[in-house]
Amino acid sequence: MLIAAIRPGDWNLPLFFHVAGAMALVASLVVALYAIKIARERGHQPAAQFAARVVLLGTLPSYLVMRIAAQIVLDKEHLDKNTPNWAGIGFAVSDFGFLLLLALLILTGLIARRAKKGIAVTGATQLRVAGVLTGILLAAYVVAIWAMTTKPT
Amino acid sequence: MSLYETLLFFHVLGAFALVAGTTAMAPFALGWGSAALERAGAARLALTGAVLSGIGAVLTLVLGLWLVHKVGYSFFRFWILGALVLWAVAGYSNGQVASTARAVGNGEDSGRNVRILWAVDMLGAVLLLVLMIWKPGH
Numbered sequence: 001m002l003i004a005a006i007r008p009g010d011w012n013l014p015l016f017f018h019v020a021g022a023m024a025l026v027a028s029l030v031v032a033l034y035a036i037k038i039a040r041e042r043g044h045q046p047a048a049q050f051a052a053r054v055v056l057l058g059t060l061p062s063y064l065v066m067r068i069a070a071q072i073v074l075d076k077e078h079l080d081k082n083t084p085n086w087a088g089i090g091f092a093v094s095d096f097g098f099l100l101l102l103a104l105l106i107l108t109g110l111i112a113r114r115a116k117k118g119i120a121v122t123g124a125t126q127l128r129v130a131g132v133l134t135g136i137l138l139a140a141y142v143v144a145i146w147a148m149t150t151k152p153t
Numbered sequence: 154m155s156l157y158e159t160l161l162f163f164h165v166l167g168a169f170a171l172v173a174g175t176t177a178m179a180p181f182a183l184g185w186g187s188a189a190l191e192r193a194g195a196a197r198l199a200l201t202g203a204v205l206s207g208i209g210a211v212l213t214l215v216l217g218l219w220l221v222h223k224v225g226y227s228f229f230r231f232w233i234l235g236a237l238v239l240w241a242v243a244g245y246s247n248g249q250v251a252s253t254a255r256a257v258g259n260g261e262d263s264g265r266n267v268r269i270l271w272a273v274d275m276l277g278a279v280l281l282l283v284l285m286i287w288k289p290g291h
Contacts, residue, residue, distance in 0.1 A: 026169050145162065
């Protein structure tokens with residue numbers, strides 16, 4: 001990726017963690033979405049538990065890395081006081097996205113517990129909602145990528 | 154959006170697709186969640202990942218070179234040449250993992266261990282990101 005060439009060197013490490021965290025976030029959501037789909041369509045209980053583990057151990061830590069690194073970059077750029085539009089879009093997506101992520105975490109956790117008890121998960125509403133939430137999150141992150149790369153004013 | 158911004162957006166989106174696709178191959182290559190996704194299911198996810206990373210690879214390469222030309226950088230800089238080498242290595246590894254997944258999908262499981270190939274693929278993607286951010290030799 002050709003990220004802005006002129007940039008103080010000490011921004012590079014937090015920027016790397018910001019982008020890498022964002023990539024891992026999106027990647028883990030793609031895997032979670034597949035596991036949710038398998039669990040919902042086939043009632044495959046281990047897949048429901050796998051989805052919950054991916055969200056808990058993959059998506060959530062990735063989000064934290066992305067968000068903390070974003071704040072460090074913003075502080076270094078002194079944009080925390082006078083936030084430009086593109087950063088505002090990023091904040092809105094990440095902060096609202098965090099609420100959706102928490103909801104996803106709870107839903108997949110509940111369905112995983114249900115699966116562990118041996119209760120059927122085929123067509124479960126919780127899985128359907130979890131799938132929709134994951135789709136919304138992925139779409140929102142595409143908007144965030146657009147804002148970060150084009151920096152609309 | 155200017156042409157530069159459009160190219161940059163799809164270039165970065167391609168990089169995200171590349172990493173997402175490679176990650177989707179992890180359950181197959183590393184055996185993650187093997188209780189959850191039986192080998193054929195993991196192979197199907199890996200093939201979806203291969204498509205995703207293939208699209209990402211094309212977007213990053215074509216649009217990346219277009220951006221280099223548009224911005225007026227020399228193609229013979231360490232970080233650009235290094236990125237091309239890493240892209241090729243990661244692409245080869247990705248293709249090998251994908252062909253193994255395809256064979257499993259067709260019921261021809263040779264039991265080939267693709268852990269190292271997947272690790273090379275992911276390491277290549279991470280090093281590509283390092284080159285794009287630090288731009289050594291710029």
